[in-house]
Amino acid sequence: MTVEKSKTASLPQNFTVRDSPSHSVIPISASQPVLTPRERKDTGTQSYSLPGSLPNSDSMLSESSETESEALRPKSHSEDLLPTLGSSASNESSFGDDCVDSYIQTHGNILADCADYEAESWSLTVEHKFCKRQDKRAVKRQDVIYELMQTELHHLQTLHIMAEVFRRGMKEEVQLDAESVERVFPCLDQLLAFHHTFFAAMKERRQSSGQPPGHRNYLIQQIGDILLRQFSEENGEKMKQVYGEFCSHHNEAVAFFKDLMQHNKRFQSFIKQQSQNSLVRRREIPECILLVTQRITKYPVLLERILHYTQEQTEEHANLSKALAHIR
Secondary structure (H helix, E strand, O other), rough: OOOOOOOOOOOOOOHHHHHHHHHHOOOOOOOOOOOEEEEEEEHOOOOOOOOOOOOHHHHHHHHHHHHOOOOOOOOOOHHHHHHHHHHHHOOOOOOHHHHHHHHHHHHHHHHHHHHHHOOOHHOOOOHHHHHHHOOOOHHHHHHHHHHHHHHHHHHHHHHHHHHHHHHHHHHHHOOOOOHHHHHHHOHHHHHHHHHHHHHHHHHHHHHEEEEEOOOEOOOOOOOHHHHHHHHHHHHHHHHHHHHHHHHHHHHHHHHHHHHHHHHOOOHHHHHHOOOOOOOOOOOHHHHHHHHHHOOOOOHHHHHHHHHHHOOOHHHHHHHHHHHHHHHH
């Protein structure tokens, strides 16, 4: 396989675009977690089950908490994403370069989404004097809602790495058949559709919560209706079905990945090339699969924390309570 190194993808340092469509694809950010050696080892051995409901294991929450609470804290967009896109392209295959180029051309207009979630908390996204005017419980509540949205964006980034880098490359570069690709990435399109809809709804709520309208200061008064809609009735059943399917094939997917690495030289070469891909940032397929299986365990904890800081005897509290009951 010939490796071309002539193309370089980069973005201007002052690149920003606003008013991105809510249905657009979320850009890959270098703020994604890089798993520790212990976590890498665990990716091939962990198994998940959905016995009649969504998983809610305390041990799973404990094992994965560091991955999403600490490792997902994003760096500055100007320090992280933009230099990365331009700095490592010379080490990538032409396919890797094309991934970067096409990603920028197709989805560059929603880089603003990542910029909106650079800060570690809601408290750091609004003006200090505006934050000071809110009571402590309101600030805590906004911080947790912000964390929910921030980690949902990161989850979408992981899903798009799986779809646009790995799955696309396995089809076009490695030329694997559709059945083999599906064995590694079951239900990926359904997951993307579900989480795009979810993030778009929360993003729209944030945009409509400006104080005053259109201002950087915002206060999300209601999020429970969105959460209830996502986790109940048809949406809730669909999520259980899709995650049940994905998680039940976790071990099989990782085992098949290892088999391909041992016996398919073209696949082995492709994975090696992607280790230098600026969009992938050293994450391999098993790490991405693990992050997806862990995501479903985070919602109950986040909803419990939002509920804790929500005034009782309100419609918002009732909606959050119902949503939590569905996701547990």
